[in-house]
Amino acid sequence: MPWFVWLLAAAALGAAEFFTLTLVLGLLAGAAVVAAVVAGVGVGFAGQIVAFAVTAAAGLLIARPLALRQLAQAPLSREGSDALIGKRAEVVREVTAAHGLIKVSGEEWSARSLDESLVIPVGAVVDVMEIEGATAVVYPRELLP
The missing domain is CATH 1.20.58 (Methane Monooxygenase Hydroxylase; Chain G, domain 1)
Incomplete structure (x- = not known):
C-alpha cells in the first residue's frame, strides 16, 4: 500500500x-x-x-x-471605485477640503480637495486622484486664481 x-x-x-x-x-x-x-x-x-x-x-x-x-503582474483592468481614479469629473457643488460633490462617469460622488487650501467652484473640471471610502479626492485640471 x-x-x-x-x-x-x-x-x-x-x-x-x-x-x-x-x-x-x-x-x-x-x-x-x-x-x-x-x-x-x-x-x-x-x-x-x-x-x-x-x-x-x-x-x-x-x-x-x-x-x-x-x-x-498588475490586473489589466480596474474594477469598481478603483476604475474612477484618473478620470475627469465636473464639480456639481463647491469642493473644499471637507466636502463637495462631483459628477464622474455619470454618477454623483461626494468629494474633497486633495489640496486643503483649495476651494474648487461649481463647473470646474477636476481629476479624481484617489477614492477614500465613498469620497473622491480631487484636484483641479487647471489651477484656480
Missing part, C-alpha cells in the same frame, strides 16, 4: 500549502500524487522516488516561476 502513503503525504502537503501559500508545498503535493499513481501501477520504490523527484523538479523549476510571474 505505498500508494496510500503517497496520498497521505500529498494531502498533508496540500493542507500545509493552504496555510502557507508559498506555491512550493502544493507542487510537492502534486508530485506525491504522481508518485502515488506510479506506485498504484506497480512500479517499485526506486521508480516512485524518481517519479516524485522528476515531477517536483519540473514543478519547482518550471511551473512555480511562471506562476509567480503571472501573480506579480
